[in-house]
Amino acid sequence: MEEKMLMKGNEAIGEAAIRAGCHFYFGYPITPQSELTAYMAKKLLKMKDAVFVQAESEIAAINMVYGAASTGVRAMTSSSSPGISLKQEGISYIACAELPCVIVNMQRGGPGLGSIQPGQADYFQATKGGGHGDYHLIVLAPSSVQELVDLTMDAFDLADKYTNPAMILGDGLIGQMMEAVEFKERKKINLPDKEGWTLTGCKGREKKYIVPFNLDPYEMEKLNLKIQEKYNKLKEKEVRYETVNLDNADLIIVAYGIVARIAKTVMSNAKKEGINIGLIRPITLFPFPEKIIAETSEKVNKFLVVEMSMGQMVEDVKLAVNGKAEVNFYGRVGGVIPTQSEILTEIKKYLK
């Protein structure tokens, strides 16, 4: 059954999550993602064996996710920047406990209460851990409403596969955008059995416990190393990106999410002026597509990273390029969206 419908980004995430078998949602209202919370309320409160709770705070919401996930169900919470900051302790616990869940961050301008317009300044928080301790989320960055749908479904699979929390890192613009989406029939994939770790009551077996701590530092180090192994596997197997026009490009734009879409318009406008631009669009921000960036830096010697931040992903691009090409940065922040003409002006500066 393939259906096409016109949907707002935030609602599309909700529908995708439900179709991915997530019937447990815990949230707290915040702009610009409130439509998602409302959508889950509308759908889940009418569904049998489904749960929607408007939590008393983002802190409570993520801890409800922790509890629900410990029983083996697919659970989700969503918020926007300030609310995601509040969730960090809980996310760190979930990562340490090695439980799967999905967290949606429709970023807005920061810091502080910031603005309610779109932003990308939570990149560090999303990709470097965010909370305390050495852990990572699987971070997926959609750039269309269709991709919101597909990546939301993938996020649940990846979270289950790696027993690790996954994050959809969108922004206010993509959440508010209306686009046609298709809910494609998905191939059934084999996911690891959850039986080994789920808390269900100890009937017919030994008791199980989930404790994200160990006061013996050597044991705690072992746990860290075990989690680290998953991240290595993620880096090996789950990197995703899109490339456009890498051959013969004069300059490569690296951008993700909504900014990558603006970059595509920049590319075609530049072409009319005889400027040949290529694009690398990371789809997974963790694991980061460093290999393709490194390879490209052997062929093209100018990069421009464009973000709605003061320069966060640019650090990962620089690490990948490792001095082999010039890496420049252009960013707008606080909820301001860079226009294609200002990006083109910026590009021309470097191609003089």
Next chain:
Amino acid sequence: MKKVFESPKSLTKDPFTYCPGCHHGIAHRLVAEALDEFGVREKTIGVCPVGCSVFAYVFFDCDMICAAHGRAPAVATGIKRAKPDSIVFTYQGDGDLASIGTAEIVHTANRGENITVIFINNAIYGMTGGQMAPTTLVGQVTQTSPYGRDPKTMGYPIKVAEMLSTLKGVAYISRVALSKPAYILKAKKAIRKAFQSQIEGKGFSLVEILSTCPTNWGLSPIEANKWLEENMIPYYPLGEFKTPEEVS
């Protein structure tokens, strides 16, 4: 000959690691006995806090999960909603429940989540070495109220049982003590009622247990029991604050 004293099935064989004279161990035992008596051990999921009883997961022989400091009621909500047929309890200290986790306990109670909360009020932060808790008595000396708790700047001790019993979603609330056998029998009864209320689907239940922390009170176990009776019980009256008719 009938065995009159044996270790409850819902406790593991691990010896308690709590300090001598600490009431955590007695409270664990009463909870375990109640789980045994209702025959629910195999469908119980317990949530331990951050505090001295973070190690409750070792001692209870049922599925357990450790919550972040103060968040046990939220974790319990997630578990109970996902597995409504399970019996879910949290076990929380007074710093955990009445300070950092105030929002979670109030709203979990207010939603009438069908879980049982075992609340250990020892008037102090035990695990971190004896700082002031929201339940610390007026004038009580702790590491962070070295001149005694001054209500002018530190507020008055919070009466959790009274406060939460004003909420409509709450089914059962009582306050008990463990400082002498007669109290322990009453405490056991209260814990049973709390679980019974959950088993019958009546909604949120909580038992506040006045407990000792001889180590951080700087008293011997016997002195600590006396201190509890002379100082805590007058301020924190024992008894039932809310009962659904059928459970009382």
